[in-house]
Amino acid sequence: MRQYRAMLALPGVRTLMVLMFFARLPMTAGPMVLTLHVVEGLGRGYGAAGLVWSAATIGIAVGAPVMGRVVDRWGLRPMLVVVTAGEVLFWLTARYLPFPGMVVAAFVGGLVTVPVQSIGRQAIAALVRREDLRRSAYSVDSIAVELTYMIGPAAAVAVVTQVSPSAAMTALAVGIGAVGLALFAANPRTRAEDEENLPKVPRRQWLTGPMLGVLAIAGGAVFVLAGTEVTALAWLRETGQLGWTGAVYAAICLASAIGGLVHGAVRRSLSQVTLMVLLSALVIPAGLLADTWWVLALALVPTSLACAPTIAATGEVVARLAPPGSRGEATGLQSSAFTLGAAAGAPVAGFAVDQASPAMGFAVSGLGGLLIALVAYLLTRAKTSAGAPVVGTPAKAAKTVVPD
Incomplete structure (x- = not known):
């Protein structure tokens, strides 16, 4: 366990790991909430729910590298302002849309999804410079993903079934807003100091x-x-x-x-x-x-x-x-x-x-x-x-x- 102790002793790493764990929870709950909203809230089948999630998936796949380029050029905070506002707006308004509008909105919402995974991996690369310790850092990050997937979807199902799909969507909007604010405040490094002025x-x-x-x-x-x-x-x-x-x-x-x-x-x-x-x-x-x-x-x-x-x-x-x-x-x-x-x-x-x-x-x-x-x-x-x-x-x- 020496590798883990040395890695976690590096400045900022413990805070980053805790922050990214909680930041991923809304991300893991989102697909379940969206699926159950289409099935329960709109009265459609699982095929229709799959179509909505496919539109969101395409949006996420297109938007992730674009948001990454924004970070490379202008830094983390400007990107966070755009995606946090966009994703919160999606979860607050999606419940009022008919099914065709939901498909379009899901694609747009995917484009502006907060790229929590990418932010975490960039920050690890910037904070953990020794490559032998990076393996430990990325392993902890992967284990944290497993844990959030054990919590997030189950929590989403509980809120949807015990309260309502609309309540779950509101909770997601609040959670994503909190994640965006926390990341904006923490502003984790995406490059080390000696990497800032490289061509x-x-x-x-x-x-x-x-x-x-x-x-x-x-x-x-x-x-x-x-x-x-x-x-x-x-x-x-x-x-x-x-x-x-x-x-x-x-x-x-x-x-x-x-x-x-x-x-x-x-x-x-x-x-x-x-x-x-x-x-x-x-x-x-x-x-x-x-x-x-x-x-x-x-x-x-x-x-x-x-x-x-x-x-x-x-x-x-x-x-x-x-x-x-x-x-x-x-x-x-x-x-x-x-x-x-x-x-x-x-x-x-x-x-x-x-x-x-x-x-x-x-x-x-x-x-x-x-x-x-x-x-x-x-x-x-x-x-x-x-x-x-x-x-x-x-x-x-x-x-x-x-x-x-």
């Missing part, structure tokens, strides 16, 4: 094979995770064990957190491509092994152990490959990759389940992940011959000894 590097010099490879892995990892979650739900429903959904998801999250802790504690980790292969390959047999909910949970533990490490590794490599003056745009592209991976993974797995069985959903999710891992590997090899850094190659640990 701008043209995009074509850093958005090359290695960076495209890490973006592919980021999207691929979430593709596998989204497909796994949807398929697990379908399996539990088909076998009449839907009441154990919370227990299965808790086991998945716990295994991912354990994997993240181990990943952050080691000085040399597996490469990104290797982690992606493990994440993908280990989910394929899950549907064939399971016959009861607890066997399904155990079958998903091996792939879940690779979840947080794979996500954390993408943050490490993006921070290493992106020049400081373009870090906002690069982390925005990473967020877009995460968003698009989730948008593709759930429907692809769902289609496989509908056409065949839940076991096929797990297989398709894993095989899709393996294909993406192959693409990332080829992108890496294409630039390696020219001397570019290799995606997934762990950065050399600093020679300074971490104090006990």
Whole structure:
């Protein structure tokens, strides 16, 4: 645990981790509130809810790199003013819109979503300069994401069912406003002091094979995770064990957190491509092994152990490959990759389940992940011959000894 103690002792890191944990809670609750509002408030089906969320997803994917460029050029605070006001306005007014207006508003709301994930990753890169400690920092960040996803959606369902969808949307508007104000007040650094006056590097010099490879892995990892979650739900429903959904998801999250802790504690980790292969390959047999909910949970533990490490590794490599003056745009592209991976993974797995069985959903999710891992590997090899850094190659640990 020396790595974690040394990392958390760095100035500003503890405050950043706590701030980002609470800042993510509204973000994780948003999709559930939006879905239940369409179903309960507008009386539409889940297909219509999926259309609204797809529009929001496209908006988020387009807006994240744009907001990152705003941060790179003008700083964090101007961007926060725009997106906080825009997202609060969306949640306050969306309840009054008819369904077609909701679809359009969801896209616009996605464009101005507060990019909490990108802000956190930029701040970690600026505050944690030693690359051996960055692994620990990004691992803690990934574990925090797991915890917020255990809290946010459940809280959203509780408010919607016990009060109303409108109350949940108001609560989200208040929460997002509070997050924006807190981030504005804290104004976490997105560049270190010695990075402030570095010259701008043209995009074509850093958005090359290695960076495209890490973006592919980021999207691929979430593709596998989204497909796994949807398929697990379908399996539990088909076998009449839907009441154990919370227990299965808790086991998945716990295994991912354990994997993240181990990943952050080691000085040399597996490469990104290797982690992606493990994440993908280990989910394929899950549907064939399971016959009861607890066997399904155990079958998903091996792939879940690779979840947080794979996500954390993408943050490490993006921070290493992106020049400081373009870090906002690069982390925005990473967020877009995460968003698009989730948008593709759930429907692809769902289609496989509908056409065949839940076991096929797990297989398709894993095989899709393996294909993406192959693409990332080829992108890496294409630039390696020219001397570019290799995606997934762990950065050399600093020679300074971490104090006990």
